[in-house]
Amino acid sequence: MRGLLRSLDDVERWALEWAGRSPPGHDAPPANELQVGPSLAPVPRGWHDRSADADVLAAYFARPLRPPLPEDPLARTPTLLDQVFGPLFGGADGSGGRYFSDRVQRGLIRPDATRLQRLDDLVPGSRRAFEAELSGMDVGWFYDALDFTNPWFARLYLWRAQDPDFEDAGWDGLLAPSTVTTALTVAPALHEQRHAAYTVSAHDAEAFEGLIGQAAAFTVQPSLLVSPVGELDAVLYRVHAAAAAAGSPGKALEMVAVVSEMAPERQWAILSNAVAACRLARLLDLDTTVPTWWLRSVRQGMAARLDAADREWYCPLSGRRPALITVLTALDQVVVAKGEPNIFDEGVET
Numbered sequence: 001m002r003g004l005l006r007s008l009d010d011v012e013r014w015a016l017e018w019a020g021r022s023p024p025g026h027d028a029p030p031a032n033e034l035q036v037g038p039s040l041a042p043v044p045r046g047w048h049d050r051s052a053d054a055d056v057l058a059a060y061f062a063r064p065l066r067p068p069l070p071e072d073p074l075a076r077t078p079t080l081l082d083q084v085f086g087p088l089f090g091g092a093d094g095s096g097g098r099y100f101s102d103r104v105q106r107g108l109i110r111p112d113a114t115r116l117q118r119l120d121d122l123v124p125g126s127r128r129a130f131e132a133e134l135s136g137m138d139v140g141w142f143y144d145a146l147d148f149t150n151p152w153f154a155r156l157y158l159w160r161a162q163d164p165d166f167e168d169a170g171w172d173g174l175l176a177p178s179t180v181t182t183a184l185t186v187a188p189a190l191h192e193q194r195h196a197a198y199t200v201s202a203h204d205a206e207a208f209e210g211l212i213g214q215a216a217a218f219t220v221q222p223s224l225l226v227s228p229v230g231e232l233d234a235v236l237y238r239v240h241a242a243a244a245a246a247g248s249p250g251k252a253l254e255m256v257a258v259v260s261e262m263a264p265e266r267q268w269a270i271l272s273n274a275v276a277a278c279r280l281a282r283l284l285d286l287d288t289t290v291p292t293w294w295l296r297s298v299r300q301g302m303a304a305r306l307d308a309a310d311r312e313w314y315c316p317l318s319g320r321r322p323a324l325i326t327v328l329t330a331l332d333q334v335v336v337a338k339g340e341p342n343i344f345d346e347g348v349e350t
Contacts, residue, residue, distance in 0.1 A: 001100060004119070004126050005076040008069055008084065011123060014043045015061035018054050046121030053122060056087045089115055138268035140185050145276035148194040151208065151283050156186060157276035158208075161215035163225070164269060200284060209286050212277045213239060216294045219270055220255045243293035255294070259301025267302045274298045 047054040060066065060083075070076050078100040089099040120127035145157060156174070160166070166175060166184060176187040185191075200208075217235040218224050224232055242254065259267060277291035299306065 001078055001081065004081060004123060004130075005078075007123050007126065008076065008080070010041065011057065011084065012061050012069060014047060015054075015057045017043050018047055019058045019062055044122070044124050046124065050118065050121050053088055053118070057084070057122070060084060060087070085119075088118065136264040136268060138265070138272045141272040142268065142275070144186070144191075144194055145272045145279065148276070148279065149283070150194055150196045150198045151200055151280055152198055153194040154208070154276050154280035155211070156190075157273045158211040158215040158280075160269065161273040162218045164222075164266065205284050205286060208280060208284060212281065212286070212294075213290050215273060215277060216243075216255075216290055219273070219294065219298070220258060222258070239290060243290045246289075246293045246296070255297035256301040259298050262301075264305060267298075267305060271295075271298050271302065 069080075081100040086099065116127045116130055119130075141157070141160075144153070148154065159168075159170075163171070174187055174190055175184045177184065213236055214232065217232060217239050220239055221227075221235045224235060238254070259270060262270070274291065274295040278288070278295050280286070281288045281291045
C-alpha cells in the first residue's frame, strides 16, 4: 500500500491528462531506467483499456474542493486510497467502501487477484509491490515489529538478537516452520498474542530496558554468544556510551561497521529487532537513547541495501526518495519526539 500511496502523484497527473483525453501512452520504464525527480511517464495504456475506471479517477481529481495530496508520502494513509479508488473497490460488507483501510484493520496485506490486476492496469507496477517480497527480507518479523501492541511480544525480538540462530532449547514451542519458505516463523498461538491485553509492572519495565541494552550489545559484538559472561558488561558499557554520544561524529561507527559486513538475511533480522526495540520503548515510555541509536546505526550499516531494495520494490515509476529509507528515518525521529502523534501510537495506520 505504501508503494501505491507514493504513486498517487502520477495518478493525479494522469487523471488530469485523461480529462483532456491524452493519446495512449506506455507502461512504466524498466527499473534500471528510473529517473530522478517526478515521473514524466505518459498515461498508461491500461487507462484506455479501463476507460470507465479512468473516467472515475478523472472525476475525483477534477473536484474543485478535493483536498490536495499530502506532499509527505508518510502522511498518506490507506484512507486516502479509499478516497481515490473507493468508487472502484467496495469494502467488506458494512465497511462503506473503505476497502483499503478495512483490510488494514483486519490485517490483510493484499487485494484479491482481480483487484490487483485492475490496480496494475491503472498504476503499473503496483501488483508487483503487493505480491513480491524482497529476497532475504525478514518478512513476517519485520511487519510485526512495526505493528505489535503487546510489549511482551517484543521479547521474541530481544531474545532473537541474542540467539539469532534459535539454538537455545527455549525456542521449542515458540516457533513453527513456515508454510511458504524454510524460514522459521512465530507459532500461530503465540502470534495471536501480539495485540493481547497486558499488564507491565515497574519491575517488568526495568527488565525490558535491560533486555534492549543486551540485545544491542549482541548486535555490536556477535561473538558474545561464545564469550565469557563478564565480557557482556564491557560491551554494554560501550553501547550506552556510544548511544549517549550518538550526536558526535564516529560514535555509531562500531555497530555500523559490524552490520555492513553481515549477510543480507542477518541484516534484515537485526533491522526488525531494532525496530521492535524502538516500538517497545515507545509503548512503555522507556529511555529511547539505546534503541534509537541501535536503529539509526543498523539503518546506516545497511543503507546501500535499503536503497537498492526500495528502487526495486517501491519505486516502479520514478526515482523518488526510497520509501523504506524514508520510513526508517521517520521511525527513529518520532521515537525522540515523544508525545507527538506518530506511527508508534496505537490506532495510527502503518
